[in-house]
Amino acid sequence: MGESAQWSRFDDGRHALDLLTASYRRHQFTRHSHVTYAIGVVTRGEEQFHYRGELRRSGVGSLAVLEPDEPHDGMAAHPEGWAYRVLYPTAEMLFDGLGDARRHAVGFRDPIITDPRSVHLVRAAHEELTAARDPLAAHSRLVWAFEAVIQRHGSLRPADPGMRASDPAAARKVAEIRDRLLADLRCPPSLRELAAGVELSPFHMLRVFRAATGFPPHAWLVLERVCHARALLAAGRTPAEVSAATGFADQAHLTRWFKRVTGVTPAAFRNSVQDATRPPAVESGA
Template identity: 80%
Template sequence: MGESAEWTRVDDGRQALDLLTASYHRHQFARHSHATYAIGVVTCGEEQFRYRGVLRRAGVGTLAILEPDEPHDGMAARPEGWAYRVLYPSESLLFDGRTERAIFREPVVTDPRSVHLVRSAHEELTAGVDPLAAQSKLAWALEAVVQRHGALRPAPGAPKPGDAAAGRKVAEIRDRLLADLRCAPSLRELAAGVELSPYHMLRVFREATGFPPHAWLVLERVCHARHLLASGRTPAEVAGAVGFADQAHLTRWFKRVTGVTPAAFRNSVQDAMRRPA
C-alpha cells in the first residue's frame, strides 16, 4: 500500500466540511486534536491510535468517532498500513437542529450500516457530481452516527472549587498565545500573566487542553495554516504568517498533523473549489 492523501473542502449547503481520503504505510501522526469531530471508515488494512489513555484499533468494517479537542495520534497497526475516508463535521453540523448534544463513549464501533452510510456520503461529496444527493447522504450518515452511537450528555454537576478560576486562567493563556502566532511569549511571561508559577501554569493548562502550551501553539499554527492555504496562499507565505521558522518547518509539522504536505493540501482544496457546481 502506497502513501497518498488528499484533503477536500466542500460546502454541504450549510457550512464548509473537510474530508480526507488517504492511505498510509509508514506515516505516523503526531499527537494532536481537532476542532471538529472526526468520523472515519477504514477501507483497507488497520489503524491504531491512542485515545483517552487507551490504544484503539480500527480495521475494515469499523467506524471511528473522535470528539473535538481530544488528543490522539495515529499509525499503522499492521505492516501493510491502512487506508481510510474521514469526515470532519463541526458540532453544529453534526447536531443540526438539535437542542441536545451527545457524547460518544466508544471511539471505535462495528456497525456495517453506519460504515456504509459514512463511506457513501464521503464518496458522493468528494465526487462533486450531484451536490443535492451528496448533501442528502451526508445528512443520513450523520443522523445515523448520532442516533446509533451517541449518548445524551449527562447534566453537569456542581463545579469544583477553583474550576472557574482555572478556566479563566487557561483562557487568558490561550488568548496570549493567539495574540501573535509569530512571536510566542516565554514560559515565565505566560505564568506571570496569570499569577502562577511556571510549573503550576503548565499543569493547569495541560489538564485543561491535553497539551503543554508550546505543543498547543504548534497545533494552532497548523490550524491557521490550513485556513490560509485553503484561501490560496502559498506555503512559503503561510509559514512566516503563522510563526513557523521557514517552509520546511511548516511542512514537517503540517504533515505530522494532517498527513499531507502544505502544498498537497492547498492544491487539493483549490482543485475542489474550482469544480463546477
C-alpha cells in the same frame, strides 16, 4: 498498498467540511487534536491510535468517531498499513437541527463503532462528496449519515463528565492563556509572561494548562498554527506566505509539522482543496 493522501472541501452554504481520502503504511501521525470531530471509516487494513488513555484499533467494517480537542495519534496496526476516508465536521454541522442545549449534552463514549448501517452511510456520503457529481444528493447522504451516527451511537453526557480543568477558576486561566497565545501566532509571550498574566508560577501554569488541553502551551500553539495554516492554504495562500503568517520559522518548519498532523505537505493540501473547489471547465461548442 502505497502512501497517498487527498484532501477536499465541501461547503453547504453555512459550514465548510474537510474530507481526507488516504492510505498509509509507514506514516505516523504525531499526537495532536482537532477543533472539529473526526469521523473515519477504514476501507482497507487496520489503524491504531491512542485515545483517552487507551490503544484503540479500527479496521474494515468499523467507524472511528473522535471528539474535538481530544489528543490522539495514528499509525498502522500491521505492516500492510491502512486506507480510510475521514470527515471533519464542526459541532455545528454535525448537530445541525438539534437544540444548542442538547448539542453540548451529546457525546460518544466509545470511539470505535461497529455498525454496518452507519459505516455504509458514512462511506457513501464521503464518496459522493469527493466525487462532486451531484451536490444535492451528496449533502443529503451526509445528513443521513450524521443522523445515523448521532441517533444510534451518541449518548447523553453524565452530569459530571470529569472534564479536564473542571474548576471554573482554572478554566478561566486556561482561556486567558489560550487567548494570549492566539493574539499573535508569530510572536507568543514567554513562559514567564504567560504565567504572570494568570498569577501562577510557571510550573503551576504548565500543570493547569496541560490538564485542560492535554498539551503544554508550546505544543498546543504549534497545533493551532497548523490549524490556521490549513485555513489559509484552503483560501489559496502559498506555503511560503502561510509559514510567515502563522509563526513557523520557515517553510520547511511548516512542512514538517503540517505533514505530521495532516499526513500531507502544505502544497499538496492546498492543491487538493483548490482542485476540489475549482469549478469545472466549460467546453465550447463547435
